Amino acid sequence: MDERQPGAGLPKPSRHPALALNPAGGRPGYARPAHQWPFRLSAAFEPSPDVKTYVDVSTPLAQYELACRGDLGCRRRRRRHRGGPAENQPGKATIHGKTDALRESSPSSQGIDSRRITAFLDALEAEPGIEPHSLMILRHGSVVAQGWWAPYTADRRQLLYSLSKSFTAAAAAFACAEGRLRLDDPVVAYFPEFEAEITDPRSRRILVRHVLSMASGHREEQWDDAVDRDPAEPVRGFLLSGPDGEPGSVFAYNQPCTFTVASIVQRAAGERLVDYLRPRLFEPLGIGEVAWQEYERGRDLGFTGLHATTDAIARLGQLYLQRGVWNGVRLLPEEWVQQATRAQVANGLDGGSDWSQGYGFQFWMSRHGFRGDGAYGQYCLILPEQDAVVAMTSQTADMQRVLDLAWEHLLPAFDGEGPAAAGAETAEQADASLARRLGELALPPRTGAPAPCEVADTAAADGLVFSAEADGAGQPVSRLHLEQSPDKSGDWNLVITEDPGRVDPSDAGYEDFPRGTLTLRLTPGGGWTVSAPDEIPTAVSGGWVDANTLGFDVLFLETPHSVHVTCDIARGTVDSRFSTVPLGTHTLTRLRAPRIA
Missing domain, CATH: 2.40.128 (Lipocalin)
Structure with missing residues (x-):
């Protein structure tokens, strides 16, 4: 049994003289810049020398194997190096494009009835409240259908809103594997400068696993309240707002939960989320350039703000479908994937809603499989029973309707027998018809005439x-x-x-x-x-x-x-x-x- 005390060995605020005391009268450990949001995480929180770094990310991740304890106090054991020197140094990776292309197959070769996918496209376009922008469907690891509604294109990064949370969860998984955080540590242990102020017993009992699962004990969204309490440090504002119930027992979709996770990772790593994830997630998965909105310079929001391609969404989904393994290399701890993708807390009584099936670690449980999603129709659907991933971007205020259409049309497609399911039209003809349709996708322009x-x-x-x-x-x-x-x-x-x-x-x-x-x-x-x-x-x-x-x-x-x-x-x-x-x-x-x- 690990006898380590919660929070022991965690990164401490920088002892740099310029950061030791806020000359504006603020809290110790922060220097207050001139602009509105003064928190400077990357400058103020370099990992302290007494914290062991478990992973040298300048060595390819393929040279490591994970050895994870059941409580996800994870460590990596280095295997004998078999390759040349790594080109990318920690936090310095530059991505100019995808490093590998996803394998492509015809739908029928993967046991899919193409006509069902065509029917899904028809249904999306027939709904006045849904404006589809992109769609990728993967089965058995192959792309079987992909298309973009012009003028949207495959290389365009789009704001993912809360689908960003699922990428933030991956950062937490890596930090756990590297010994930078533990699921059962109190959140306040990672912010020792707040120790004397956080006196509410429930606030002090909020664990890392609770903020990962939106189960901090609050019954309502706390972002505005947290920022009002402390615009310089919303984590402090969040912890000062006492939970309504016992942490772990109450679900509320709550942005400060994910912001806190992101803050812990960035504080422990001494760099932005986007930089931390480059050598660990984006490069191994072959994801090209991404951009992440910041709360202030050097600190990514975490709960929203990631701009990435539909291809990037699909790759993240495929990684989770494969239980954290990519191209034969384990990237995410298997125990993490198991916990992240099952309900950690109940979140509703409406069994017919895909928002009432439970919540994992920054993933929603769905009526079928699980998913990450973002406001106005950004989806990463992972369907283990069908061995499939559906990535989609869109503009809609009715996100449940999109899921209803997916369950209505795509689930039967995966149940098809390929050629046998195609009926009078051969499988090859159905595949060809779908390919033509996907190549012709376009949003109807607004009509108008030249100027009189x-x-x-x-x-x-x-x-x-x-x-x-x-x-x-x-x-x-x-x-x-x-x-x-x-x-x-x-x-x-x-x-x-x-x-x-x-x-x-x-x-x-x-x-x-x-x-x-x-x-x-x-x-x-x-x-x-x-x-x-x-x-x-x-x-x-x-x-x-x-x-x-x-x-x-x-x-x-x-x-x-x-x-x-x-x-x-x-x-x-x-x-x-x-x-x-x-x-x-x-x-x-x-x-x-x-x-x-």
Whole structure:
């Protein structure tokens, strides 16, 4: 039995003189920078010399085998090195693209009825409340179907929202395997500078496993309260908010839980989550460049903010489907995978809902298998009984409906017998039909006509200016300047000014990007016009509804979101509405991935 005391041997706050005392009168152990969110994790919390590092990640992970105790106090035993020197040093990995391609197979060769997948596509497109962006289906380790609805593309990183949590959980798994954290340690043990302040007995009994499973004992979301209590350190604010019930017995989907997990890992590792995961997860899985939004410089949010491709989602799902093994090499501890993917806490009484099947370590239990998911329709469905993974991005406010359609159409597809299930159409014909369909996927553009002559004449000199009405609170566009393209192509330049009242809480990762205005290009009636004004990937479609009305849609291609805009020429007004309201980001110019370090 391990007699080590909870929290013993954990990284301590830096003793660097510049960080020893906050000159602004704050808590010891923090230096307070000038901007709004002062916590500097990567600078303030280097691992202390007395903490053993269990893994030298400059050696390929293939040279290690995991030896995990049942309580996930894990360690790695190094095997004799059989290869050359590693090229990537810890925290310095640079990824320029996927290192390997996933194997591809026809659906019928993997026992799948392609017609069922086609029916799933039909059902998605028939639902007015669902806007699909991408789909990948894997079975027996092979990609059997993949497609992107133009103008979305395979190489586009998209904001995953809470699907980020499942990647954060992987970081916790590695930290556990390296001896950096233990599931049964109290959270407060990792923040000794808060020891005297956290007096609520229930707060002191919150364990790492509780925050991993959204079972801190709180009955409601605590993020706003935690930030209000301490914007410099929401973990402190979270721990100061006493739980309503006993930790481990109450479920609440609670962002500070994941933020705390991410903070512990980043504090112990002395680097950002994204950098910690590069040599351990992203590179071994062949995942290309990703970007993660930060709470402040050097500290990734963890509970949201990861921008990654659909391929990256599929690879994470396949890793968990394979119980933590990739290409014959164990990456995640098997015991971790077993615990992460089974219910750790009950979370509802509605047996028909996929949000009431229990919650694991940053994974939802589903009516079929388990999943990671993110707001507005980002999914990683892992189906062990079918030996399948479904990765999907979309824009929808009805996430249950997407799952209902998946269970209705895809589960029977996996139960098919391939050629025998194809009926009158041969399996090869069904596969070919599906392949054609996948290659032709596209979102319908907003319709519109070229500018009427009188509008073009009026705008020829100085363009047209539209302003939001005084009661247009909540509209993302406050002003629009419309002018003809100087190349005489019939296109129009749209110079959008954001609502000046909208302010993002942090610039971390976005400092070099312009804000306030956004210039777009519209080809009236010409389908989607894709561009990246000021490095913000967008697609615009629309045109004139009549001589007095211009309407267009803007897709922000690195997020699920879009904006509908209508201009009234006679009144000089612009009306703009989000299809789905972004979470956490308040300005149009932040609807993109942050800068990749």
